[in-house]
Amino acid sequence: MKAFLKGFNLFVFSFKEVWKVDKKYFLLNLMLLIVTPIQLNASIYLGSKLINNLSTMSFKLMDVVQLLLMIISIELLITIFTQIQVKHNLSFTEKFSIRQNNRLLDYFYGMDMVEKENPSFHGKANYNEFALSKIESNYQSFLTLVSVLISISLSIALLHKLNILVIVGLLILCMLRGLLELRTIRNRVEVTNILQTSHRTHGYLFQMLNNFSVHKELMINQSFEFLKKLWIKKKRHAFELQFNLEKKTINYITISKILSAGCKLSLSLFCIYYIYKGNLTIGDYMAITMAAPLIESNVLSLFNVCGKFYENTSYLKFANEMLSNEINENDSTRDEISEIDxxxxxxxxxxxxxxxxxxxxxxxxxxxxxxxxxxxxxxxxxxxxxxxxxxxxxxxxxxxxxxxxxxxxxxxxxxxxxxxTSVIFQDFTKFELDIRHNIAMSNVSEINNDEKINNVIKLFGVSNILNPEKGLATELGYLTDESINLSGGQWQRIALARALFKEASLVVLDEPTSAIDPNSELDLLKNLIEVSDxxxxxxxxxxxxxxxxxxxxxxxxxxxxxxxxxxxxxxxxxxxxxxxxxxxxxxxxxxxxxxx
Ligand SMILES: Nc1ncnc2c1ncn2[C@@H]1O[C@H](COP(=O)(O)OP(=O)(O)OP(=O)(O)O)[C@@H](O)[C@H]1O
Missing domain, CATH: 3.40.50.300 (P-loop containing nucleotide triphosphate hydrolases)
Structure with a gap:
């Protein structure tokens, strides 16, 4: 009961999230989910009537045309709705992803540093990103569940001329296939969890091998091949896990297909026998042979959806926890500090x-x-x-x-x-943006104060790096073709300038001059002490x-x-x-x- 309630809460959570982002998309989907199974089964039903009419040879032309028009217009209507939904889907996906990623960023930003510096956080960060994608998946799965249940009930009604035992037999075979499907999904969830860590490791190694600033060390130490082998080993391990999963999946699919073929054969033999006995018309035969695979695929979808619910539950618990965690920018219960005495x-x-x-x-x-x-x-x-x-x-x-x-x-x-407060950490940030942004990042309200920016870069001896044509728009790093790369000491001077650009009453510098030459170091520090009077x-x-x-x-x-x-x-x-x-x-x- 507890698990059911938890699951139900997660449904409500996914529905709320989609509803908040796009109500039109939500309603459109809901309508399509009800109308599509009705259309499919109605088409089979009307098609069988049409064939029955045609096979009597004394049919009324108007009746046949009427049936045909009904089939075509229902189909057209669904196609139009589907097209509208496809178009809307694109804008929904974008809106949804921006909203969720925004909240993900806020959540991580608001977390305590101790937690963020813990290695386990990196796994959690990847997991959470993945978890967000499951919100929409959960919502879609629920819609599929309702749609599938409607379709199965209507399709079973189309088989009403068959013996009840045949219908039960058909449903049992479908369920067996469904159980195989469920096993595959469970396997996938387990392997995916293991693969997460494995992907992190080989992904990191690949990044290292691709990072040209790492290359210089690898070249001198001649350890590129060694690192590459390590990467291949980790990658192979991940592949083996994936491969074993796929092997199991292929086995399940083969057994499932054999079951399906057996089911089709026995049903057709039954129908032929019934027609031979005069208990079924050609139209009924058509309806049954079309409705049976529909039931089969819907029962499979039903199990698939249940599997997805199982798969999504653990991810959604994270997403729910993360998104319901509102960030308190200004805690009114705490006192503001106006001066640090x-x-x-x-x-x-x-x-x-x-x-x-x-x-x-x-x-x-x-x-x-x-x-x-x-x-x-x-x-x-x-x-x-x-x-x-x-x-x-x-x-x-x-x-x-x-x-x-x-x-x-x-x-x-x-x-x-x-x-x-102003601070430079040992691992200070090298913003691969222009100089203006690099300096003003400590006090964005002064980003257009060119005079102030120029003063600090002069104080720390980096005004000479400005491109005369671009001035403060000179880009640093490697991001654009025009960017200029700086030495370690120049980056450190930029960071010092950034720290001083902010008018802070407390300045904290963690090894601020470790990359600066000893000749300039003391002068720089004296300057710093002088301006920080x-x-x-x-x-x-x-x-x-x-x-x-x-x-x-x-x-x-x-x-x-x-x-x-x-x-x-x-x-x-x-x-x-x-x-x-x-x-x-x-x-x-x-x-x-x-x-x-
Ligand atoms: N985020 C962290 N999680 C766990 N342990 C940490 C973390 N940061 C630092 N430590 C550990 O805390 C101890 C103190 O580290 P800290 O970085 O404060 O030293 P430090 O004096 O600044 O060193 P250094 O001069 O090398 O920069 C070390 O044993 C370090 O391994």
């Missing part, structure tokens, strides 16, 4: 759901407005995790120990916080030379804060920072080292 982290520990060990342990720190902070430490010491939590990107209970202006982050409207600046870096220029340095190791202080204090205390500084000091100004 302080950021405090109190005894924060954090563990990623798919990891055994904590990424952060007992973190305590205080950052005041306008302070320039550097976070340094080994790889995997938790630096990026810490800033993601500070920025409210991980919304787990463990990350509630962050306070802005003394207020818990869970009580703050994050959109108001993000409006005041009143801003709070947090820089994650492995370069101690950069750290030496800030107000406070946070040293992290294995998820913990080992030291906090100014460059002078930390060097003096001869701790872990001092070790790092000693190892890197040759890179920096000798005088600066000696001064310490």
């Amino acid at each position: 302080s950021i405090e982290v109190r005894n924060l520990s954090f563990k990623y759901p798919n990891r055994d060990k904590n990424a952060l342990n007992h973190i305590n720190l205080m950052i005041n407005k306008g302070e320039k902070i550097a976070i340094v430490g080994d790889n995997a010491s938790g630096k990026t995790t810490l800033i993601k939590i500070i920025l409210g990107l991980y919304q787990s209970e463990q990350s509630d120990n962050v306070f802005y202006n003394g207020k818990e982050i869970k009580d703050i409207d994050l959109h108001s916080l993000w409006r005041k 009143d801003k709070t600046l947090i820089i994650i870096t492995h370069r101690i030379g950069i750290a030496a220029n800030v107000d406070k340095i946070i040293v992290m190791k294995e998820g913990e804060i080992k030291e906090i202080g100014t460059h002078y204090e930390l060097v003096k205390s001869r701790g872990y920072y001092f070790e790092m500084w000693t190892q890197q000091k040759e890179l920096y100004n000798k005088q600066e080292v000696e001064a310490v």
Whole structure:
């Protein structure tokens, strides 16, 4: 009963979705589904009357013409409706796909980052896209079910002159074929679920093999052939699964066809025997031999539809969950933040759901407005995790120990916080669009402020990449023939310019100069600190030379804060920072080292 209710709810859900997108399409389909089976069976019925009339030799011409006209006009009417529906179908499909994809994008966008960064999310993302396509399929399946039931009842009525046992026998044979069909569908669902992961792997490998920026590494390492073999192995594995499924399907289809042939033969023999006995007319024979295959194909469709329902249920549960999840852009229960006066982290520990060990342990720190902070430490010491939590990107209970202006982050409207924040992540985005878009993406309301865009690209030394004819419309990347490709350092400068283009009071930079040459690095950073005078600046870096220029340095190791202080204090205390500084000091100004 519970399963039935669930299934019923999913029907209602699919119907609602189609209805919301296009009411005309919905009604047109509904009408066609009722009229088509009636037309098919009426044509058989009228055709048999026509033949009976003709075979008497004393028929009335008007009766025959009338029957003929009726058959043709019903057929014409259906053809016209079908054509209208086909035309409408195209616009419906487009509207439906835009609406669903829009909601899919919103759903994924609104999900918590921790969940999105979990590898299982990628499988779920593919699954959800597929699930959306099942909404319309479920709606169509339901219409087919109703249409098929109407058709089967009408066709059985056309067999009324046959012995009831013959009709029951025919139905049993059809059911056997239907059960075989159902098995095929169940098999397909199981294999499709397994294939999803398999397709992801060989699809990824194929992408790598096709990606020319990967080629350079593969060429030098001579690992192209190796990777290709791996791809072929994974692809073959997927093919084998598919092939085994097809083999089973072919076997089922063969058995089903043999059953069908047997059914046809026995029915024809019955009819011939009945005609011989004088119990059937030629018209009846025609009606029976046409109605029987119709019943057969409809019973098959019936099982097919049941299989589809089974197949769709798991997908639709996802789609339903996803689409009923409204995104709350502005949470009115949370307080807006107008200025960031302080950021405090109190005894924060954090563990990623798919990891055994904590990424952060007992973190305590205080950052005041306008302070320039550097976070340094080994790889995997938790630096990026810490800033993601500070920025409210991980919304787990463990990350509630962050306070802005003394207020818990869970009580703050994050959109108001993000409006005041600018950030460049280690894996910052290289928008393959023009320079204008690359810069203004941090503050789209200023996209037409050419002066401001020009100022930031000048500040970060990338105004020389502008094509003189195109100016800010110079495209970056590889997307168009005119696009220009940038070096790693140039991309990083563009990202820095983007971060500064937004008038934020908190600027967070995760290794912002890792690809920039050491000669320009310090100048760039000094510029940055100068123009961010009143801003709070947090820089994650492995370069101690950069750290030496800030107000406070946070040293992290294995998820913990080992030291906090100014460059002078930390060097003096001869701790872990001092070790790092000693190892890197040759890179920096000798005088600066000696001064310490
Ligand atoms: N999304 C994630 N899911 C699971 N574990 C993660 C995730 N992101 C990071 N980690 C793990 O958390 C730990 C801290 O990673 P984090 O990226 O914060 O280190 P980091 O100090 O910024 O390192 P690096 O200097 O190399 O950039 C690492 O062990 C890392 O493997």
